[in-house]
Amino acid sequence: MLTIHGVTRSRASRLVWLCHELGLAFDQVPVIQAYRLARPEAADAPLNTRSPSFLALSPMGAIPVLEDDGLVLAESLAGTLYLARRYDRDGIGPQDAAEDALMMQWSFYAATAIEPDALTILFLHGPGRVQSGDDAALVANAAERLVRPLKVLEDHLSVHSHLTGGRFTVADLNMAEILRYAQGHGELMGQFPAVGAWLAGCQARPAFQAMWQARMAEPE
Template structure:
C-alpha cells in the first residue's frame, strides 16, 4: 500500500485528491509543518518536518513524501504525475504527447502561478482591514498573475480541460495552485472560463472527500 507522509493541510492535498479519483488506497502519516508548532524540537512535539524520524526520509524536511514499495518520492507534483502515469487513463497520459503536456502545465503551475498565488493565500483577508505592506504585496501578486491566468483562461475557453479534453492529473495540479488565489474575487472574476473550470473541479466527489479531511485537521 502507498504511504503518504504529510498532513492534508499542505501540498499533500494534491496527492490525496488524485488517490480518491483513482480509488487508490493509501496510508497517511500526519507529519505537520514545523513552523506551525511553538517548539517543533520538544520531546513531546508531534511528528513534524524537524523530527529526526522524518528527516531520515526527507533530508530537506519538507512534506509531502510518498513511499511506494522501495520508491521514496518527494515534490508533490512529481508524486501526482508518477501516480497518474503508473495507473493510466483517464487521469494519466494516453500517449507521449499527453505526458509532455501534463508536465508542461504542471511546471506552468509551479513557476508562473504558485509563488504569487501563495502570497494571496497567506496575506489576503477579504473584507478585513490589513496592514498597508500586506495590501501592497497582494496587489502586486494579483497584478503579476493577470498575464499567466489570461493564458489559462484562453486555453480553458477553447478546450474545457487542461489536457485531452477530459479531467486529468493536470487539472488537479493546476486547480490546487489556482485555489490559493481563490479568495481574491476581484482577480478571478476577470476569468469566467477559469472560474467555471475551477468550480467544476471542486464539485467532484474526490475533491470534496479530500476537502472534508483537510477541514477536519487542526488549523
C-alpha cells in the same frame, strides 16, 4: 500500500485528491509543518518536518512525501505525475508521450508562473484578515503578476474544456490545487470567467470533495 507523509492542510492535498480519483487505498502519516509549532524540536512536539524520524526519510524536510513500493518522492508534483502514470484510471494519466509532455508542461507552468504569487494571496488576503499597508501592497503586486498567466489559462479554457486531452487529467488537478490558493481574491478571479467555471467543475468532483472534507477535519 501507498503512504503519504503530511497533513492534508499542505501540498499533500494534491496526492490525497488524486488517490481518491484513482481509487487507491493509502496510509497517511500526519506530519505537520514545523513553522506551525512554537517549539518543533521539543521532545514532546508532534511529528513535524524537523523531527529526526521524518528527516531520515526526507532530508529536504518538507511535506508531502510519497512512499510506494520502496520509491520515495519528496515533491508533490513528482508524486502526482508518478501516480497518474502508474495507476491510471479513466484517463487521468497520459495516454501517449505527447499527453505526458503536455501534462508536465501545465503542471510546471502552475508551479512556476502561478504558485508563488498565489501563495502570497493565500497567506495575506482573506476573510477576517486585517492587512497592513505593506501586506496590502504585496497582495496587489501578486494579483497584478497573476493577470498574465491567468489570461493564458482563460484563453485556453475558453476553447477547451480541460487543459489537455478533452478530459479531466492530473494536469487539471495540479493546476486546480495551485490556483485554489488565489481563489479567495474575488476581484482577480472575477476577470477570468472561463477559469472560474473550470475550477468550480474540478472542485465539484467527488474525489476533491472527499479530500476537502478530510482537510477541513484537521486542526488549523
